[in-house]
Amino acid sequence: MSAPIVFIDGDQGTTGLQIHDRLCNRTDIRLFTLAAAERKDSRRRAEAINACDIAILCLPDAAAREAVRTIVNPAVRVIDASSAHRTQPDWIYGFPEMSPGQAGKIAGARRVTNPGCYPTGAVGLLRPLVQAGLIPDNYPISLHAVSGYSGRGRAGVEQHEGPGAASARSYQVYGLELAHKHAPEIQQYALLTERPIFVPAYGAFRQGIVLTVPLALRLLAPGVNGPTVHACLARHYAEVTHVRVLPQHESSTLKHLDPQVLNGTNDMHLSVFHDTEHRHVLLAAIFDNLGKGASGAAVQNLDLMLTQH
Incomplete structure (x- = not known):
């Protein structure tokens, strides 16, 4: 089985850059980002998010909500590093140590919201x-x-x-x-x-x-x-x-x-x-x-989700 595709949407911000740095040398995933000319192309971004296995959203809140709305591929899983979905009941809160069983919930989730x-x-x-x-x-x-x-x-x-x-x-x-x-x-x-x-x-x-x-x-x-x-x-x-x-x-x-x-x-x-x-x-x-408070937490959640890929 081929390595899962991980798409970082918004890899030029402070959180996205650190996530990219933490993942760029890994061989267990295929890391994908958009070229500079494509980052504001809504059609290209929708294609990219629907072609990946796990998307990591490092976007402003409104853009994160819009990115999620473009997902039509039911197999796509999402880690949202924005605050757009943090209090939503259908998203799993991405703090593995918060309570017993939380890491397992994250591992099996389709939608994970990174804590602030x-x-x-x-x-x-x-x-x-x-x-x-x-x-x-x-x-x-x-x-x-x-x-x-x-x-x-x-x-x-x-x-x-x-x-x-x-x-x-x-x-x-x-x-x-x-x-x-x-x-x-x-x-x-x-x-x-x-x-x-x-x-x-x-x-x-x-x-x-x-x-x-x-x-x-x-x-x-x-x-x-x-x-x-x-x-x-x-x-x-x-x-x-x-x-x-x-x-x-x-x-x-x-x-x-x-x-x-x-x-x-x-x-x-x-x-x-x-x-x-x-x-x-x-x-x-x-x-x-930018570690446990953002990028490191996103990578920790990604690793949990990869256990059930």
């Missing part, structure tokens, strides 16, 4: 704790995250690496209207009944994310504390490869969190910090926004 970068950290921290009853599903969750400027796509890279780089802002908080498109995704997959408050920011570094969630123990059930929260996360991720919960003795020695420490990998590190005097807990996730 920030939701990967937020859901990774919160869902096991909500599911175990350690955090109430109506807890007033607030999240703060700082991403590298590549999270803005080509515009962010151009601003910080182009001719005007010297005047680029070193740090900027955004989403001040509190209506960031990732909030519904986080709420849905973290099993929350209330919309979380999400405050993101960009820093003057290319890639990497640190995301934090503060918890007040007075709002949690009696007996819930830093060690019980840590133990729950450690059990949940004990058997997975790409998510590591730092041992408490290791996290207790940290004086700062470096968002770039996992750049170039598909890994995510989770930490639990706690202040017994004031009964506060801080959850933290670190990962590469």
Whole structure:
């Protein structure tokens, strides 16, 4: 049997380029992209997506929806890296470590929606704790995250690496209207009944994310504390490869969190910090926004889907 054809639609953006780099030397697939002159030809793009085995969409939301609408070949499977389908019930959420059996669902799926970068950290921290009853599903969750400027796509890279780089802002908080498109995704997959408050920011570094969630123990059930929260996360991720919960003795020695420490990998590190005097807990996730937060996750999902090709 010939190697499956994998078509990247949108291989010139930050996510698409990294997916291409991760796949271009593999011999178990036939990688296909469109020539520059064909990328905006809707007829040619429709032909390409219907001729592949698995399509990876690295497109703006509207273009991703349009690409899916052009599929008439029932054998075509899709990984969508945009946010167009992330809360749709007929798409499988592409976070293999999210819950037992999720990797199997992805492996057999026709339609997989890649998680957003920030939701990967937020859901990774919160869902096991909500599911175990350690955090109430109506807890007033607030999240703060700082991403590298590549999270803005080509515009962010151009601003910080182009001719005007010297005047680029070193740090900027955004989403001040509190209506960031990732909030519904986080709420849905973290099993929350209330919309979380999400405050993101960009820093003057290319890639990497640190995301934090503060918890007040007075709002949690009696007996819930830093060690019980840590133990729950450690059990949940004990058997997975790409998510590591730092041992408490290791996290207790940290004086700062470096968002770039996992750049170039598909890994995510989770930490639990706690202040017994004031009964506060801080959850933290670190990962590469172009790795586990985008391109690496897409390739991980592709590998799962290839097991059932």
